[in-house]
Amino acid sequence: MGGPRVAIVGTGFGGLAMAVRLRQAGIDDVVLFEKSDDVGGVWRENTYPGAACDVPSHLYSLSFAPKPDWSRRFAPQAEIHSYLRDVARDFGLLPLIRFGTEVTEAAFDEASATWRLRFADGGTHEADVLIPALGQLSRPSTPDVPGLDRFQGTLFHSAQWRHDHDVTGERVAVLGTGASAIQFVPAVAGRTAALSVFQRSAPYVLPKPDRAYQERAKRAFARVPGLLRLSREANYVSNELRTLGFNTEPRLLFAHRKRFFAHLRTAVPDPALRAKVTPTDPMGCKRILMSNEWYPALQLPQVEVVTERITEVREHSVVTADGTEREVDTIVLGTGFAATEFLAPVRFTGRGGRDLHQQWADGASAYLGTTVPNFPNLFVLYGPNTNLGHNSIIVMLEAQVGYVVQAVRELARGRRRWLEVRADVAAAFDSWVQRRVGGTVFAGGCRSWYLTESGRNTTNWPASTLTFRRRLRRLDLADFEPAPVPVGGPVAQV
Numbered sequence: 001m002g003g004p005r006v007a008i009v010g011t012g013f014g015g016l017a018m019a020v021r022l023r024q025a026g027i028d029d030v031v032l033f034e035k036s037d038d039v040g041g042v043w044r045e046n047t048y049p050g051a052a053c054d055v056p057s058h059l060y061s062l063s064f065a066p067k068p069d070w071s072r073r074f075a076p077q078a079e080i081h082s083y084l085r086d087v088a089r090d091f092g093l094l095p096l097i098r099f100g101t102e103v104t105e106a107a108f109d110e111a112s113a114t115w116r117l118r119f120a121d122g123g124t125h126e127a128d129v130l131i132p133a134l135g136q137l138s139r140p141s142t143p144d145v146p147g148l149d150r151f152q153g154t155l156f157h158s159a160q161w162r163h164d165h166d167v168t169g170e171r172v173a174v175l176g177t178g179a180s181a182i183q184f185v186p187a188v189a190g191r192t193a194a195l196s197v198f199q200r201s202a203p204y205v206l207p208k209p210d211r212a213y214q215e216r217a218k219r220a221f222a223r224v225p226g227l228l229r230l231s232r233e234a235n236y237v238s239n240e241l242r243t244l245g246f247n248t249e250p251r252l253l254f255a256h257r258k259r260f261f262a263h264l265r266t267a268v269p270d271p272a273l274r275a276k277v278t279p280t281d282p283m284g285c286k287r288i289l290m291s292n293e294w295y296p297a298l299q300l301p302q303v304e305v306v307t308e309r310i311t312e313v314r315e316h317s318v319v320t321a322d323g324t325e326r327e328v329d330t331i332v333l334g335t336g337f338a339a340t341e342f343l344a345p346v347r348f349t350g351r352g353g354r355d356l357h358q359q360w361a362d363g364a365s366a367y368l369g370t371t372v373p374n375f376p377n378l379f380v381l382y383g384p385n386t387n388l389g390h391n392s393i394i395v396m397l398e399a400q401v402g403y404v405v406q407a408v409r410e411l412a413r414g415r416r417r418w419l420e421v422r423a424d425v426a427a428a429f430d431s432w433v434q435r436r437v438g439g440t441v442f443a444g445g446c447r448s449w450y451l452t453e454s455g456r457n458t459t460n461w462p463a464s465t466l467t468f469r470r471r472l473r474r475l476d477l478a479d480f481e482p483a484p485v486p487v488g489g490p491v492a493q494v
Contacts, residue, residue, distance in 0.1 A: 003026065003027040003028065003029060003408065003409070003411075003412035004027070004029065004127075004128035004129050004377075004408060004411050004412055005029045005031075005114075005126070005127045005128045005129070006022060006027060006029060006030045006031070006127060006128070006129045006130075006131065006408060007031050007032075007033065007115065007117060007125060007127035007129070007130050007131065008030065008031070008032045008033070008131045008133055009032075009033050009103050009130070009131070009132045009133060009134060009346070010032075010033075010034065010041060010132065010133035010134050010135065010381075011032055011034045011039035011040065011041060011084075011088065011093075011097060011133075012039075012040060012041020012042060012043070012044075012084070012133060012135055013041065013062065013084065013393075013394060013397055014041075014133035014135065014381035014382050014397045014400075014401070015032055015034075015041070015131075015133035015381070016032075016039065016062075016084060016087050016088055016091075016093060017062055017064075017397060017398060017401050018131055018133060018381060018401050018404065019032055019091075019093050019096060020062075020064065020065075020087070020091045020093065021064075021401050021402065021405050022405060022408060023091070023092075025405050025408070025409060027405075027408055027409070027412065030096055031096055031097075031098060031125070031127070032093065032096055032097045032098070033097075033098050033101045033102075033103050033117070033119075033125075034097055034098065034099050034100075034101065035100070035101065035102035035103075035120075036099065036100070037099050037100055038085070038099070039084050039085055039088045039093075039097065040080075040081045040084045040085065041084070041133075041135055041138070042135055042137050042138060043077055043080045043081045043084060044081055044084075045138070045159055045160075046077060046158070046159050046161075046180070047077060047078075047161055047163070048158045048159070048161040048180060048183070048184040048187075049161070049183075049184050049187035049188055050183035050184050050186060050187035050293075051076065051077035051180075051183055051184070052072075052074055052075065052076045052077060052183060053074050053075050053076075053077075053080060054074060054179070054208070054289070054290050055074070055239075055391075055392045055393075055394075056073055056074060056235040057070035057072065057073060057074060057075040058070065058228065058231045058232045058235055059232055059235040059236055059239070059391075059392045059394070059395075060075065060080070060392050060394055061083065061394065062087065062394060062398070063232075063394075063398060065083075065086075065087050065090070065091070066228050066229070066232070067083055067086075068218055068221035068222035068228050069213075069218045069221070069222065070213060070218075071212060071213060072210060072211065072212050072213060073209065073210050073211050073213065074208065074210045074290075101119050101120075101121075101123070102119060102120040102121075103117050103118070103119060103120075103346055104118055104119060104120050104345075104346060104347065105117070105118040105346065105347045105348075105349070106118070106130055106346065106347070106348050106349070107348075107349040108349065108350050108351060108375065108376060108377070108378070110351055112126075113128065113376070113377070113417040113418050114126045114127065114128055115127045115128070115129070115130040115377065115378070117130070128377060128411065129377045129379070129407075129408055129411065130377060130378050130379075131378075131379045131380075131381060131404060132343055132346070132348075132378070132380050132381070133381040133382065134343055134346070134382075135382050136337070136339045136342070136382055136387055136459060137336075137337040137339060138337065139337055139338045139341060139344060139345075140157040140158075140159045140160060140333070140335075140336075140337055140338075141335050141336050141337050141338045141449075142157065142333060142335065143175060143176075143333065143335045145175070145310055145312075145313055146311065146312050146313065147312045147313035147314055148313045148331075150313070150314070150315060151313050151314070151315065151316075151331060152315040152316060153316060153328060153329045153330055153331065154329065154330040154331070155330070155331045155333070156331075156332060156333070157332075157333040157335070158180040158181070158184055158332060158333065158334045159180070159337070161184075165330070167188055167191060167192055167329075167330055168191040168192070169191070169192070169193050170192055170193060170329040170330050171192070171193055171194040171195075171196075171326075171327060171328045171329045171330075172188070172192045172194070172195045172196070172328060172329065172330045172331075172332065173195075173196045173198060173318050173326065173328040173330070173331045173332070174195065174196070174197045174198065174331075174332050174334055175198050175310070175331065175332070175333050175334060175335055176198070176199075176200075176333065176334035176335040176336065177197060177199045177200075177201075177202065177203055177334070178203065178287070178289075178334060178335070178336050178449075179287055179289055179336075180334045180336070181197070181334030182203070182205060182289050182291045182293075182294040183291065184332070184334065185197060185294070185297050185298075185303075185334075186291070186293035186294060186296070186297035187293075189297045189300055189302070189303050190297075190300065192302055193302060194302050194303075194304075195300075195302060195303045195304075196303075196304050196306050196318070196326055196328070197298065197303065197304070197305050197306065198306045198310055198318070198320075199276070199277075199305055199306065199307055200309075201279070201280065201281060201286070201446070202276065202277045202278055202279045202280070203279060203286065203287070203288075203289050204257075204260050204279050204283050204284075204286075204288050204289065205260075205289045205290065205291050205294050205295065206256070206259065206260055206263065206288060206289070206290050207263055207290065207291075207292055208290035208291055208292050209290075210292070235392075236391065236392070236395065239390055239391040239392065240390070240391055240464060240465060240466065242390040242391070243390050243391070243463070243464040243465070245284065245390075245441065246284055246389045246390045246440060246441050246442075247390075247436070247439075247440045247441070247462050247463050247464065248439075250282065250283075250284060250440065250441040250444065253283050253284055253441065256283060256288070257283045260283070264277070264278065264295075267295040267296070268295050268298070268299070270299070273298065273299065273305065276305045276307050277295070277298065277305060281444065281445075281446035282441065282444035282445065282446065283441070284389060284441035284442070284444065285441055285442055285443070285444030285445065285446040285448060286446055286448040286450075287389065287448070287449075288389070306320060306326075308320035308321045308322045308324070309321045313331070316328070316329075318331070336449050337449065339387075339449045339450070339459050340363070340364065340449070340450075340451070340452045340458050340459060342360065342364040342380070342383065342384055342458070343356065343357075343380065344357065348375065348378070350372075350374040350375035350376070350378070351374050351375070351376060351420070352374065354374040354375070356372065356375060359372070359374065362454070362456070363384075363452045363454065363456040363458045364383075364384040364458045365384050365385070365426070365430040365433075365458065366380055366383045366384045366385075366426070367421045367425060367426040367429050367430075367479065368400075368403065368429065368468075368471060368472055369382075369383040369384055369385050369386035369396075369400065369461070370383055370400050370403060370404065370472070371407075371419070371420075371421045371426075372421065372426070373420065373421055373422070373423040373426045374420070374423075375420070376417075376418035376419060376420040376483070377411065377418045377419060377420075379400075379404045379407060381397060381400050381401070381404075382396070382397060382400075383400075384458050384459070385433050385437070385457070385458060385459065385460060385461055385462070386400070386459075386461055386468075387450070387459040387460045387461065388460070388461055388465065389441070389442065389460060391465050395465045395469070396461065396465060396468060399465075399468055399469045399472045399473075400472060402472065402473070403472040403473075403475060406474070406475035407419050407475055410475060410477070416482070416483040417483045418483045419480045419483070420480060420481045420483065421479055421480055421481070422479060422480060422481050425479045433461075433462060434456070434457070436462035436463060437457045437460060437462040439462075440460070440462050442457055442460050442462070443457070
């Protein structure tokens with residue numbers, strides 16, 4: 001029992017899973033810091049109409065906290081948020097969480113081998129191990145559109161949905177056609193007087209094989225031994241096979257591409273509209289989406305798809321490159337997140353005063369997506385190059401969590417003051433990642449949120465989840481710099 005003092009920042013899937021597994025491993029001194037007043041991470045924040053997951057529910061849940069009574073094959077936002085609340089409650093995490101506490105700075109002190117955290121309210125905290133679980137999709141991205149700041153109507157991002165604002169009877173402009181827009185546009189389009197969808201590039205939108213689970217199915221998942229696990233594993237294997245098309249040979253996605261175009265011909269019979277919504281990018285270099293409502297919504301009489309570039313936003317209108325001015329009452333930004341700005345806006349200072357964001361100026365990188373040279377005892381969940389295009393991110397998170405538990409237990413044995421990955425090991429790994437990602441579908445030549453401004457892919461994992469899990473299965477101490485043994489001897493035997 002006992003062990004190092006651990007601070008976790010964030011209470012989404014990653015933060016909660018980390019806390020549970022540490023406690024199960026006998027690490028008792030665990031504190032979670034959450035800037036909001038509730039757990040849930042991205043599923044707490046994104047409450048826009050129609051919000052739902054595009055990974056099957058049985059796979060988009062923690063392996064140690066199965067839920068047999070999901071309402072649908074693809075769960076809606078509110079149900080996922082409720083699930084995370086249940087995890088926090090059922091595993092006794094609520095007393096460990098300091099709500100309303102925003103971490104603004106974290107600095108490593110070599111003399112004491114501790115991380116010193118500073119909060120927005122001026123408070124401080126010390127920990128031996130720091131685990132940021134801030135996610136990649138936590139900071140809304142605002143497009144650089146001239147005049148957007150002088151718009152006098154209602155303006156908000158989909159991740160900050162204004163539930164106090166009713167768009168019924170309004171003229172609405174939606175900027176973006178990504179994963180959020182294809183969900184909220186169908187949910188609100190029918191209520192608007194006019195809805196203009198401003199599209200930069202058309203996404204691939206496949207039919208969503210969603211359905212409600214009948215009560216007898218829920219009972220079977222709860223009562224029949226192994227059935228829920230079988231469903232989870234079946235979904236995992238089905239998704240994992242797609243790694244061949246995403247990460248090995250992109251041409252293997254031809255079956256999905258063929259199915260998409262057959263679906264598009266049926267779903268959008270009008271040739272003019274179909275031409276607008278036909279993707280020109282290679283399939284998969286941007287996120288492949290799923291919806292059964294997107295294309296029908298675009299064919300409503302009050303909805304139009306605008307492909308001309310926006311040149312200016314005025315006080316009450318949006319102007320496009322062809323000179324057309326559309327008067328609008330509300331603008332909704334469906335423009336995604338600043339996914340490549342890892343761990344921002346928190347400032348992290350490592351050994352020798354090294355600033356993490358300066359070290360990552362040319363693009364974030366971390367060994368196994370988890371640990372960074374010059375930053376001892378810092379373990380990042382959902383870090384650089386851990387995102388997926390083909391499977392559930394929960395699989396990746398749980399692999400990271402298991403790896404970090406091993407690291408914390410090693411520190412608890414007291415054989416070293418800290419764990420800091422060797423720079424040569426991290427560099428070799430990063431070279432492997434960038435070499436591999438160059439042969440994936442993500443390197444298809446399109447601009448996406450996977451890439452930095454310079455074109456470096458800092459978000460996606462370029463191999464199978466099996467490969468990731470294998471590489472994180474065992475903590476290899478040879479990957480880390482030798483560090484002095486704590487003066488006081490072992491912290492604890494865990």
